[in-house]
């Protein structure tokens with residue numbers, strides 16, 4: 679795998695600089711991106727997924743530009759959004775799961791067959807015709823992860839994959855993610871969930887603040903968050 683390359687990457691919106699000057703080569707299998715609210719983590723994932731175009735510099739994913747080459751991006755990158763409601767488009771479980779496969783060029787018939795096989799393999803064959811609106815938040819999140827996995831991308835981008843999950847669901851999703859062969863790039867506010875990453879990237883106000891092994895970066899991050907937490911109320915808007 680050639681990995682993901684960010685070259686002097688920057689992004690601005692509504693006249694505001696949101697990310698600037700990022701130069702990173704991302705080759706590791708488990709990468710965590712940490713940072714405070716509004717530090718630019720989600721924007722970085724959206725740039726890597728090719729959902730938005732850089733305002734400055736470039737992103738390359740396994741040799742392609744994910745914004746210009748959408749088909750190539752769909753083969754290489756999957757993204758799990760923080761809020762499943764932002765990801766789910768279809769009324770039933772099987773339609774939702776089949777959609778990504780259709781986008782990758784599979785016929786509707788083959789996509790539905792693959793979807794039903796995948797549900798059966800997970801012991802959830804009876805979910806196929808279920809209405810997505812009847813699922814709980816955690817079940818919707820499972821559905822979104824399943825949709826990404828069915829597309830078999832080389833890299834999966836996860837935006838706070840544990841938000842809104844109860845403790846058993848966190849344990850289940852953690853096990854599932856740990857077993858995946860793919861490269862995972864996971865956003866988190868929570869240092870504990872980044873502890874097993876091979877590499878931790880800390881963003882601060884849209885810029886790289888630290889980059890290294892978890893046992894070096896996380897203690898600095900935790901200490902800094904504690905320091906800020908002890909200071910006065912923090913009501914500044916980023917940018």
Ligand SMILES: Nc1ncnc2c1ncn2[C@@H]1O[C@H](COP(=O)(O)OP(=O)(O)OP(=O)(O)O)[C@@H](O)[C@H]1O
Pocket residue numbers: 691692694696713714715716717718719720721722867915916917
């Ligand atoms: N399209 C946009 N137009 C204007 N401002 C934007 C846009 N996208 C992001 N922002 C702003 O950029 C900053 C970074 O947002 P982003 O969602 O990337 O941060 P984050 O680190 O993921 O935050 P959180 O941890 O709260 O999810 C925020 O101040 C946000 O309001």
